[in-house]
Amino acid sequence: MTTLPPPATELSADEARRLALRAQGFLGAPDRRAGVRGVLRHLGAVQLDTISVLARSHELIPYARLGAVGRRTVEDAYWTDTHAFEYWSHAACILPIEEWPHFAFRRRAYRNRPHWNHHLPDGDYDRVVKQLRDEGPLTATDLGGAKKTSEWWDWSGTKVAVERALMYGEVVCVERRGWKRVYDLAERAVPAELLHDDLDDTECLRRLVRLAGQSLGVGTRADIADYHRLKAEHVDAVIADSGLVPVTVAGWGRPAWADPAALETVPRGRHRTTLLSPFDSLVWERARTERIFGFTHRLEAYVPKQKRVHGYFAMPVLAGGRLVGRVDPGREGHTLVAKQVTLDGPKAAPAVAQALAEAASWVDCTNVRVERVDTPELREPLTRELARLLA
Numbered sequence: 412m413t414t415l416p417p418p419a420t421e422l423s424a425d426e427a428r429r430l431a432l433r434a435q436g437f438l439g440a441p442d443r444r445a446g447v448r449g450v451l452r453h454l455g456a457v458q459l460d461t462i463s464v465l466a467r468s469h470e471l472i473p474y475a476r477l478g479a480v481g482r483r484t485v486e487d488a489y490w491t492d493t494h495a496f497e498y499w500s501h502a503a504c505i506l507p508i509e510e511w512p513h514f515a516f517r518r519r520a521y522r523n524r525p526h527w528n529h530h531l532p533d534g535d536y537d538r539v540v541k542q543l544r545d546e547g548p549l550t551a552t553d554l555g556g557a558k559k560t561s562e563w564w565d566w567s568g569t570k571v572a573v574e575r576a577l578m579y580g581e582v583v584c585v586e587r588r589g590w591k592r593v594y595d596l597a598e599r600a601v602p603a604e605l606l607h608d609d610l611d612d613t614e615c616l617r618r619l620v621r622l623a624g625q626s627l628g629v630g631t632r633a634d635i636a637d638y639h640r641l642k643a644e645h646v647d648a649v650i651a652d653s654g655l656v657p658v659t660v661a662g663w664g665r666p667a668w669a670d671p672a673a674l675e676t677v678p679r680g681r682h683r684t685t686l687l688s689p690f691d692s693l694v695w696e697r698a699r700t701e702r703i704f705g706f707t708h709r710l711e712a713y714v715p716k717q718k719r720v721h722g723y724f725a726m727p728v729l730a731g732g733r734l735v736g737r738v739d740p741g742r743e744g745h746t747l748v749a750k751q752v753t754l755d756g757p758k759a760a761p762a763v764a765q766a767l768a769e770a771a772s773w774v775d776c777t778n779v780r781v782e783r784v785d786t787p788e789l790r791e792p793l794t795r796e797l798a799r800l801l802a
Contacts (some may be wrong), residue, residue, distance in 0.1 A: 420659070421658070421659045421660070422629065422658055423592045423662075424703075426747060427629050428732065431630075432628075432682070432693075434625065434626055434627055434629075435692060435693045436456065436476040437476065437729060438732065439678065440676050443477060443750040446480070446487075447473045447484065448494055450472065450473045450476050451489065451494075451495060451505060452507050453626070454472070454692055455505060455626045455638075456500040456505070456506055456626075457469050458502050459497065459502070460690050461590065464740055464742070465747070468690040469485070474773060475754075479769070486586075489505050489586075490586035493600065493601070496600070497583075497587075498514055499578070500639045500640065501638060502640075512605055512607060512608070513618045513619055515580075516610075518578070518579060519591045521578040522579050526716075529566050529571040530568075533648070535571070538572070539554055539569055540581060540596070541780075543573075543595060543596050550588060550593055550594070551570045556570075557569070577592075577594065582594050582595070583596070583597045592673050604709075613649060616641065616646075619641060620641070628669065629660065629667055630667060631663065631665050637693070638692070638764075648670065650668060655668040655670060662702075682730065684731075685770075686738060686767070687726055687727045687730055689727070691727075694706075694727060706727065708727060712724055721753055722739025722751040723736065724739060724740065725739045728763050729766075730766070735758075735759035736753050736759045736763050738753075742776065745776050745777045747779045748782060749779060750782050750783065751785070752784045752785065753786075754793065757792060760789055760792040763793060765796075768800040775800075779801060
């Protein structure tokens with residue numbers, strides 16, 4: 412079997428890109444038997460976000476890798492059989508339940524945190540924990556209400572208490588119901604053999620650094636730190652003992668580390684063609700995305716409308732192992748609306764059309780309407796290919 416150069420030698424930029432694609436599940440045949448749960452374990456973390464255009468981001472992540480998996484199937488895979496929990500990783504993320512012990516360092520840090528943004532009224536913490544013990548699982552609304560006023564930041568004492576208990580690890584988010592967190596006591600929700608904070612910070616960090624390296628394939632210190640939002644000095648302290656091996660990548664200009672298992676074989680197989688969530692872990696770190704793909708990725712949902720360049724929820728399009736364009740989507744009934752499309756040249760039109768047609772089918776849309784193409788002369792080949800695929 413052909414192998415890549417041995418550890419501590421130089422990888423080409425193309426080899427590094429292919430390693431990253433395979434590590435993220437976009438190169439080679441997907442493991443359909445493992446399904447959504449396999450994707451979660453493979454990635455180590457799936458980011459959650461409130462925005463829903465075609466679907467919520469945590470649904471788009473397995474879709475991009477597996478194809479048209481049912482949306483109810485996605486939710487059930489995450490939340491049934493104590494398979495996963497929600498906690499702070501790269502951001503608010505769904506995490507495999509077996510990683511509960513390795514976030515002990517973060518739970519300890521939250522418990523030792525001297526300042527909080529929200530005031531916690533006396534007695535509310537104990538009251539919320541008791542109510543969950545007696546009546547749980549419950550949402551914040553069930554517990555007595557999440558907000559004091561309609562302002563998003565104006566949390567009630569109940570919401571402050573239950574979120575603090577979540578960060579401390581006394582409470583777990585066991586599912587999302589109508590996008591509301593459903594809380595339960597960790598002692599009920601986490602398997603007994605995992606329910607401990609026995610691992611010291613070094614053990615936790617070593618594990619998370621190794622997991623990040625495996626999920627990235629190859630990455631710089633900043634890439635690895637960003638995956639689970641670790642501090643650079645934390646990575647420095649454990650990377651020598653993490654099991655990752657040092658490599659250099661042509662053109663990167665900085666040290667990198669790779670998963671040794673990823674170096675054993677050349678990445679081969681089928682590339683996915685798909686729309687990507689802006690919160691997909693393939694494009695989490697902007698500098699890494701530019702370094703690997705030559706593609707500047709920026710979520711513009713929180714940018715004033717008049718200052719947006721590519722649109723509210725512009726989704727990168729992956730094809731042939733490259734990021735070949737963007738689509739800012741919307742929905743009108745059974746029509747998927749491509750409000751704004753950016754194509755990286757004429758060769759991108761068939762791939763973007765394929766990605767749009769497949770996404771439309773997944774969300775039960777029977778038509779695709781293209782409103783704006785940034786390069787007007789590419790509109791006709793794009794719409795012609797769409798018409799053929801949808802016929």
